[in-house]
Amino acid sequence: MRYLPLTDTDRGEMLQSIGASSIDDLFVDVPEVARLDGPIRDLPMHASEMAVEKHMRGLSKQNLAAADAAFFLGAGAYRHHVPASVDTIIQRGEFLTAYTPYQPEIAQGTLQMLFEFQTQVARLYGCAVANASMYDGSTACWEAVAMAGRVTKRNKAVLSGALHPHYTEVVKTMAKFTGDEIASSSPTVQAEPDNAGLIARIDDDTSCVVVQYPDILGRLPDLAEIAEAAHSKGALLIAVNTEPVALGAIQSPGELGADIVVGEGQAIGVGLQFGGPYLGLFAVRDKKHVRQMPGRLCGETIDADGRRGFVLTLSTREQHIRREKATSNICTNSGLCALAFSVHMTLLGEKGLRQLAAENHRLACLAADKLAAIPGVTVLNTSFFNEFTILLDGDARQIVRDLAQDDILAGVSLARLYPGVEGFSRGLLVAVTETTSEEDIETLCSALKEKLS
Amino acid sequence: MRYLPLTDTDRGEMLQSIGASSIDDLFVDVPEVARLDGPIRDLPMHASEMAVEKHMRGLSKQNLAAADAAFFLGAGAYRHHVPASVDTIIQRGEFLTAYTPYQPEIAQGTLQMLFEFQTQVARLYGCAVANASMYDGSTACWEAVAMAGRVTKRNKAVLSGALHPHYTEVVKTMAKFTGDEIASSSPTVQAEPDNAGLIARIDDDTSCVVVQYPDILGRLPDLAEIAEAAHSKGALLIAVNTEPVALGAIQSPGELGADIVVGEGQAIGVGLQFGGPYLGLFAVRDKKHVRQMPGRLCGETIDADGRRGFVLTLSTREQHIRREKATSNICTNSGLCALAFSVHMTLLGEKGLRQLAAENHRLACLAADKLAAIPGVTVLNTSFFNEFTILLDGDARQIVRDLAQDDILAGVSLARLYPGVEGFSRGLLVAVTETTSEEDIETLCSALKEKLS
Amino acid sequence: LEEALIFEIGTTETTGVDLPDVDDSAPSRLGKFARTDEIGLPGLSEPQTVRHYTRLSRQNYGIDLGFFPLGSCTMKHNPRLNEKVARMPGFADVHPLQPVDTVRGALGVINELAQWLIKLTGMHGVAMSPKAGAHGELCGILCIRAALEARGNAREVVLVPESAHGTNPATAAFAGYRVENIPATEGGRVDLEALKARLGPDVAAVMITNPNTCGLFEPDMRAISDAVHEAGGFVYCDGANFNAIVGRVRPGDLGVDAMHINLHKTFSTPHGGGGPGSGPVVLSEALSPFGPLPYTARTADGVVHLVEEESAEEFAKEHFGGPLQHFGRMTAFHGQMGMYTRALTYMLSHGADGLKQVAEDAVLNANYILRAMEDVLHAPYADSGPCMHEALFGDAGFEGGLSTLDLAKGLIDEGFHPMTVYFPLVVHGAMLVEPTETESKAAIDQFITAFRSVAERAKAGDESLKAAPYYAPRSRLDETMAARKPHLGFIDPE
Amino acid sequence: LEEALIFEIGTTETTGVDLPDVDDSAPSRLGKFARTDEIGLPGLSEPQTVRHYTRLSRQNYGIDLGFFPLGSCTMKHNPRLNEKVARMPGFADVHPLQPVDTVRGALGVINELAQWLIKLTGMHGVAMSPKAGAHGELCGILCIRAALEARGNAREVVLVPESAHGTNPATAAFAGYRVENIPATEGGRVDLEALKARLGPDVAAVMITNPNTCGLFEPDMRAISDAVHEAGGFVYCDGANFNAIVGRVRPGDLGVDAMHINLHKTFSTPHGGGGPGSGPVVLSEALSPFGPLPYTARTADGVVHLVEEESAEEFAKEHFGGPLQHFGRMTAFHGQMGMYTRALTYMLSHGADGLKQVAEDAVLNANYILRAMEDVLHAPYADSGPCMHEALFGDAGFEGGLSTLDLAKGLIDEGFHPMTVYFPLVVHGAMLVEPTETESKAAIDQFITAFRSVAERAKAGDESLKAAPYYAPRSRLDETMAARKPHLGFIDPE
Structure with missing residues (x-):
């Protein structure tokens, strides 16, 4: 087992030097009722790095990574480029x-x-x-x-x-x-x-x-x-x-x-x-x-x-x-x-942070303006930084689910955040960062236009 | 520019301390004919890390990575799992x-x-x-x-x-x-x-x-x-x-x-x-x-x-x-x-290297046997380690190209290595390593079976 | 060796990123909140940044550099496969609020890890979201409180052994309980008779660490659990020492009702200089319905469910046959996904057989150290039999006013991180040594040689130890001054 | 600080991987070649391996740790974006012989990088495949030889300045040429008149470094090229110093016919403790048809082509209007793809404007050091005007038998890597200092302070310098013993 440096020779020498005849001697305090006769059942045995990596990659691929989508989620977690x-x-x-x-x-x-x-x-x-x-x-x-x-x-x-x-x-x-x-x-x-x-x-x-x-x-x-x-x-x-x-x-x-x-x-x-x-x-x-x-x-x-x-x-x-x-x-x-x-933050420095914030805000303003122009979409906010709320003529949560099929992650619906709260079903939180391209914004707008028409 | 620590203030101070009035003073030895009046034309200006990464990712995605294929290429370059x-x-x-x-x-x-x-x-x-x-x-x-x-x-x-x-x-x-x-x-x-x-x-x-x-x-x-x-x-x-x-x-x-x-x-x-x-x-x-x-x-x-x-x-x-x-x-x-x-090599050690070699050979033998059972396929070698030559009833190079469309990278055709050499057109080098799954071998066999029938 | 602070070398005009210049004339929706003043954040170019932090890093000690014999903290090797997996785009680049159909694999990781934890511990359910060990402890006690409240009486007292981790009483107090100590026997175990005598209708729970903080297994564990249950209370087990028994003993078989698991200890997610950790809590059948949201639980059909606010009601009705009983939410989103991927990767690598070997090698290494040191250092419980994954020593016999701290600092000069010192409190000048299973015999032999040598100096009253370390990036730091005149951030010189 | 060898700590039974056990009874096609004896390769578990190499690494100095004022070697910051890009699966996990339709993006990288190199140098074509600078040099000289042979006479002599890199004469000799030196002027430049006098029908090429190894630009470069061309020869330029002029001056405008480019110098692919490098060679129109396979060239229609054995004939006919003229193949496959991705990433990051700034900052930093040191150290060419990206000093005035080497080792104790020493040979006890553009003014000021202090000690005859360094992982190593009794591998003790 690749993480365990002791060899069987080492184990034998060490048991001998502490005067134990087997490893079980060291677990004598465990009550009989809790002694197992071997590795725990229903769990797999050890596996090679390659096999484990493959398994985990399989699970990873079952998710839609933000980089592979037009991505507009925020609500407390924001996607930014990390150097x-x-x-x-x-x-x-x-x-x-x-x-x-x-x-x-x-x-x-x-x-x-x-x-x-x-x-x-x-x-x-x-x-x-x-x-x-x-x-x-x-x-x-x-x-x-x-x-x-x-x-x-x-x-x-x-x-x-x-x-x-x-x-x-x-x-x-x-x-x-x-x-x-x-x-x-x-x-x-x-x-x-x-x-x-x-x-x-x-x-x-x-x-x-x-x-x-x-x-x-x-x-x-x-x-x-x-x-x-x-x-x-x-x-x-x-x-x-x-x-x-x-x-x-x-x-x-x-x-x-x-x-x-x-x-x-x-x-x-x-x-x-x-x-x-x-x-x-x-x-x-x-x-x-x-x-x-x-x-x-x-x-x-x-x-x-x-x-x-x-x-x-x-x-x-x-x-x-x-x-x-x-x-x-x-x-x-x-x-x-x-x-x-x-x-x-050190890489950004004050200058970079201000530029980054300005770029986020510029793109968010752009997105808000483009979304506001779509029939069936109302932008709620008068003030915002890089995230704002829009109201859709429709069930925002269902629309989000539908758009996800086309690799558009349109935002966080208010219904997801406040399940069952009256009057929130039309609300959608849209976040825009420097990782959002103008093309992504167009993609979202076209999809919403189609959906709401 | 993110890789350049000098600020304009620094540059000014340094020019002053060396008694130069501008950076051009330091390039006086360059013949007139070779002096440029600005950045070289027809080349883009500097770009953010995000933009460069995106561009390069785009180029990367135009390639079929071995991990995304059933992969059998060798001929001097072998794919193994690297810890x-x-x-x-x-x-x-x-x-x-x-x-x-x-x-x-x-x-x-x-x-x-x-x-x-x-x-x-x-x-x-x-x-x-x-x-x-x-x-x-x-x-x-x-x-x-x-x-x-x-x-x-x-x-x-x-x-x-x-x-x-x-x-x-x-x-x-x-x-x-x-x-x-x-x-x-x-x-x-x-x-x-x-x-x-x-x-x-x-x-x-x-x-x-x-x-x-x-x-x-x-x-x-x-x-x-x-x-x-x-x-x-x-x-x-x-x-x-x-x-x-x-x-x-x-x-x-x-x-x-x-x-x-x-x-x-x-x-x-x-x-x-x-x-x-x-x-x-x-x-x-x-x-x-x-x-x-x-x-x-x-x-x-x-x-x-x-x-x-x-x-x-x-x-x-x-x-x-x-x-x-x-x-x-x-x-x-x-x-x-x-x-x-x-x-x-240190991670492998003698024990791991021998196990790795044995696993490569085992899978290669398995592949050779399965391929040999396909009508229209002959295994040339009597001896081999993890790579062997098969002869196909058909143009091996074209078959390789065709199979690549289905994400099967079947091997290296002898015609690729020896373009134009008489009598090599049927030959295909097939390499099998521990990264090749038995499923990959089945995939290759099925595809060849279909192709050659 | 001196590395200046970023505030001394950076400027607000320097940056290590390339972004468009700010266009002050661009339209803004910031209203009157636009920032105009200077923030005071220094920037460095990328080469300066890389060099600054690379140089800083070299003033640190880490598992990659050497042995960390830290009792109760299980500093083991951190496989780099785990780091690689955690960075796969499907895990690292997904948002917690994406539609669930786009994160089936991420939920799969949580489910699979939950199954492993449940099976390894022989328990019934697991609350995944706690952010660290202490957070998990809190979760466990809150489950107990919620379960007792559901019965109509939260009770008043939590019993804690004297040798417990400091978080135990802090947690119990936070949950509104009065803490009472359980005495220990001469052999360093919980005094079962004393405990039984104290049990009664006011006792909500017993918080126990097993193996305990003296490095010993509680042989009466099952009896303790039975007694507590009989008195209507619950058994909370501190899982910090799970590495000693993982794969070999299941806490569920010992009657435990709740136990947090430090993924960053037993399951090798990196400590990272102080976090992030992750502290899932496994729960008995009695406690499972009371876990916080989101959580997972195995139902009779063998399926593990992920339950969030929305689906909780429905789930409770269907599977617990009753009303919603979760005690609330302990954190935003789903918990420490980045730690789950690492821990699961580690478990899959070791498998059931490997994890059993982990416990065995960890215990073997500890006993090897115990027996190699007991002639030089006072080992208070060495006579009562083998230790588990930690060997405990005391400072009896030190001369010349030398203390455990001096010995610890002396070990730094030998190239080792010190062991845990002055814990548990029940042993004077305690030194708790935990080698873990990822140290080689050669490394342990080197450590023993160094430890014996410094211990002998301490017993000989070697004055020079008082000013140790000599070969570290810093000599002894004045902690009193730091606390008396707290200077907690850089102040620009006038 | 001592780290044992893997042969001292590993065993042939230990392994850091988990693979199935060898089944000796499995069928084999190995015939009589099956291995039965022991190879003698020690293994370590993963924790031991990580620790061994982490500890070893800490005995190294690197750009991430500090300033490397190495003349002619351009040790600049290595951006980690480049490392990330090189590891993208589409670049790292593709086989060189995959069908070309499955590697369009990889070919795109080569094409795009080739275009950058051609435009930055103002040349006509580029041979991408050479594996390092010296390999590129060889490629350039072989192109020249092939072009001359195509004219019917390979000629006999290559002229090389005294101050050239050692690879220049070695390369010319390999290609079958006799090497003759070109003298230098007092000002450290090529003596144009002497060169002209030597030119004739036997001279195949002049190999020149510009900026030259004294750190000076050759102001007569264009005149040199014209004279060489007139005499029917070719101009080879050693591109090791391209960082001084990149983005500001195009060698093509100076009449250069071939120049190799060290991607690991000018374009920031990491040195990696001695490689891998990458040495593409840009070629003039006259030489482009003779480049080795595979290569790229821009044709009249503006398209850059990738040419391999198979398509070479067709390509030559279509675009050079003649028979196949490539001189062969210098390496298997397509060259250093991993370096191409890094270099292209670096170029795209800087852009044309950034690369110009690179040259300017590199030259500014060097002149700043030159002027800050010239009152303390002998600076032979300081009076002849500004230097380019390197400042050159000599050992005139050192006392007490102290040498340039002693000064260099003294700098190690100040926390710096030494400069290049005893090169170029034309200056006694030469010290060649190249700061590059990625050092901050603060770092350079620190270096100047240290450099001045050690220089003053050398001039004062400070004996203690002879045993420097004192604060490095090793004191001075006995290189003579190493060469006299070569001990080039570990020998198991009996």
Whole structure:
């Protein structure tokens, strides 16, 4: 077996040196009832690399890869071009096969990268401090709600209706067990987000208001207005961003007054991957909240010879020290995804990020205009970045399924996100990135034209 | 431009510091007639990584990849499964982006690998010493002929008719310029190679006899018999091998008496790549011939602190020292391909190589038997390893083209290798490796059955 | 060796990509939100970027470079086939919300992996979506809570052994339970009688690690489970140590109700310097209906189903014969697909026979180290029989104020990553050594030589160990300063 | 840091692959040739293999790690996009003898690359198949010889400047020519008058490097070409230094008849520790019909053709209006496809504008180094004006018996690969520094600081340089011993 270096000779020598007559001697503590007489049944035996690769390739080919389609899906996961050098770097054995950097003397590569990553995220979000990443955007969102509870000592979170429904579900699920109260609703399908309605729900018991920016329908809510309202009631504003590329074109949530900014970082460097692993981003605008943050933090220090170095720090917040009193039970970050994000962001730089955002927006505007010209299609949004909602004269979900037969992945229907919710059946979320060609846009428009005529 | 780190600010500062007013000042020596007024016309301007990748993917998709076909081509290039770790290792920047190891203190990685590679090749070939690789099998073959001339001080090479025709062409082309005399013929299309005819051509002026093993038709010539005949006339035997996997199942040329063994190493670790880069292997049975060898050699030595280390050595044979008196004008090897070969060979080890060879032979025997059962198909060979010749009742080349339409790459027709040679039109070379499934064999048999009925 | 920060070498005008220039006059739908200020993100050209990260990487240690004897963390070889498979376009380049007909192969991967996990553990169902081990733990406890709530009483207490991973009590507390410790016997096992005595109608669950964090198998495991079940509680097993028994022992046969599986430990998805992980939770028949969405479960007809919000109701009715009981959703989308492909590839490579050999070689290697060290280092449980895949030592006998930490740092100078230190808490100055099955005898012999030598220095009170490591990219880093004056991001010099 | 040899750690019973066991009873067609003896090839499991080569790699220096100021060798950044493209199945997994209808895209790559090379050089045709620079040189000289033979007289002499690469005279000698040197002027250029005086009916060709190996452009290049052509000879240009002028100057405009192009230098295919390279040769109209098979050529209708043995006759008749004139075949199959895909990808990325910038930045960087060093190091041609992409220095003024080699090894301790040393031969203790365009100003400034410091030590006679390097994986290696008692392979201990 190719991953096992011990030879039978080795095994014999080792058993002898420990004074065991057979390997079974080492498993004497296993109760009789649980002893098996051989390899577990109903499972295949070992296989060559070639055979396994073939099997997996067969499964892979049963999927329609985005590159082989005209592709318009977003709703929290965005397809962008990732430079080839990103993957080369994350496949360096020293990054890929390293452990959590608990031994900083031999983990400066990971630690310096995390320090750079934290700085990049903090600046992108307009915040003071970002952590070393979390599982994904949805769990980061819940952690932010929990943190707001710790900071404000209140336990009622007000969620915007236009927060990604999966994020809402995650928050509600967790809250069931902690006893937090969650106020949420479905989005209003209108050109502009219902800020007034949201603000009206904030009261003196509110720990936080959670707003997505751009929101699930692609609209740009006025964060500054909500921040002011929240702060006036002593609540925090949590801004959620699922498309970091947008922040190359629009103002950062931190600047607009958000206290905690969380989001999904997948769009930069990570890829679609059928939903995971992704990259949770988490930052706070005010340094004073650092000790209430969940997750790992990397900090600068010096070594015994006075050289700059980096370590994981403030771990007294964490579970392996605090056990049942920890700020979170999290003990993993998305280290390798954070590396991919950081490398991609370094390649982009400010200039590249702005260009990338501009190109996304240009193509999205183009697509919106072309779609709006089709009879039976209405563009809902007045404001958007690279994703917007259209209303079709028909069942959007069925249309999406039909178009997929012709290798057109037209977008995410609102019915997929909100199954069974009244009045959403016509809605379709359309995302456009730099990977979308003008030809793809034409393909979608022609297909819709035909379908709706 | 993403590969150019200088900013316009940098350029300005640098021009100023060297006292030039513009970049044109640095090109003053270019004659007026050759000065261009801008970028060269008729060529595109720079493009994003995404755009270039898309263009190249488009070209890639115009080819039928072996993995998408029932595949039976050989004739000097063999398809084998290359473990994923081989590619990971050769993509390590320290190997991929290293220079020729002329500064051994910071090139021990490449040098130790080459030392190991040389040992692996020498053992595989049954020889005393192998060099650090050459361009490919065909050029190594010519270098062997030239070396035999230097060793014997004769200049008539006798080439077996069953030597790969491209190799024969390369030898003849080079010989035209050096004045060597080359005696060659086409192969006899018979069950066994014409050893007697070959031996009859050896005379007292013969510097070497060049024999492929297994030969171009897949047959196994009796090297020992030829070696004896050559040696009795004072000539050297050069054995050529184009399928190193075979040597896991058959005796090595060195053991059988070959004085110089050369070959193509592509089958182990390198892949098909439409013909290149490949890996020339070169070894001599007797150490005394080392100083007449072409190409780089890596040797063991010690450093100033007494530690074992490796260096390129015996470079007094080479062009950068000897200039016009060098043993060859070669100054490049196939370093990265040698690494791939060596890694793959290390993964195989003796055990794996023997298993691999046995599996190839098993499937080839199976295929030969199934093909022989088809009316209109005759199997020529009595002996073979993983490739054999069949004769079809029909124009083999046309049949190959026809089957390719159905994604069956049936083999290499003799007419492709020997265009216009009388009597070869029915011949088809069929190679079978571990990547060939029994299903692929069935597919080929069914198609031939239909075609020939 | 010093590598500057990107903020020190990059500029906001440099970029390593080629994109069209921004056209400020282009029409925009950004309204008043358009960004005008500078963000402060430095860029590097591609050559600079590759060099920066390549140089950084060389300050790291990884499995590809050497042995990682990390107890409880199972740092084994990461096959590159797994990386290749994860990058196949049908897995890497598909969106989680594509119509299901366009992702049948991706769902197939999840189903196939779920079947493997179920069969390897002898359990009934599996919740695939948890993002990491701790997330999986949480999932398991929430299942238990949901099942108890469905019976009408969530109960109050979760029993946890003293030697448990820190995540265990954190998780139980998060789910609203009070944590109580279970004492250990002299032999390092759970005290069965004490446990039985504590069981009662207020105990929701026992969280147990088996093999436990002392590296020992709990011989009373089945008895523990029976007692807990009898008292109406559930048994949660921390699966961090599954590598010791994979393919040889099925937790389901021991009465376990829920166990998370760290795909990045037992099934070799790379640690990546701290994640991403993946923590599916296998569930007993009693708990299966309560798993979060999306999840998979094997029904009586032998088929494994993937259940999402939409189909959950229907599925529950048809297969559980009752109303919808899932406890909610733990994450967006379907979980860690990229880890599933790698883990499945690994399982298919090893097969049932290979995985059994994995456990056997891992346990053999650990016992070999235990016996090679016990004359030099205090091995608290060495007399009670063989260990499983980890060997545990303590710092008894160290002189000159030297600590386990000093020994660990001394090992760095010998070319090894240190073992897990100060865990489990039940042994003073604990050192937990887990070799895994992917180390050769030669590598282990080298390690033993180095470990013995450093251990002897510690026992001789060798002062020089206090300043170790000497040959690492950095000498000992001042962690206190880092925590006292947190400096958590780069600040531009004035 | 010591890594054992595979022969010391592997065994013939260990393997890192999973294949069926050999069945000795299976039928065989191997006759009497079946192998029975042991070959002696050690195997390693996959984890051991990955670790062995990863560790070995860390004893190497590469462009990914730092600056390589190697004159004449153009070590530039290797974009990873090129690697990705070369691995696309349509390029990596196709056989060279597949029916041409199944490889239209592969032929398209060759055609497209050929067009780029022709347009960038202003030439007429290109022979793609040579495997490396020296192979390309040989190809060019053989074309010249074939063209001269077609005129009835191959002639006898090839003129080569003293400063030429060693391959030039070796190549000319191989093709059966006598080599004569061309003298240089004080300014480091070819002496035009001396050359003219030597030209005559016995001179087949002049082999020239431009920019020359002193890093200078030959201002008389056009005049040289005209004189050679007038004397009935051909001009061969060594293309090793093409990076200095790519996109800015076309050799065809200077009267060159043949020039090889090192794709692994100018067009960034990786050096790979010594190959594989690729050396296509561009040809003038006069030489195009004589190129080897297979080759491509642009005909009057603007189409580029790929010509192999079979179609050569027909092609020659149709487009050259005469009989078949190719000089033969230099290699099996079609040449270095894997390098073509990389080079084409690189060209498409840069475009005509980017390649022009390449030359400009490369030349700017070299002049910047020249001017920053000339007060410390002897720069023999610095007064004659700007250099091209290389700066040349000599060892004048070194004290204490220190040599250029000592300085070079001293640079290793500063973290840099040494420059090219003792070449060209015309300058005593020559040091040829080529920064390329992919180094940042910051990297070059760092290099200058280090270079100045080591140069000053050499001039001060700092003894310690003689034993440099101190901080490399090895100290100075005994090359004499290696050559005197060649030990070229591992020998099993008794």
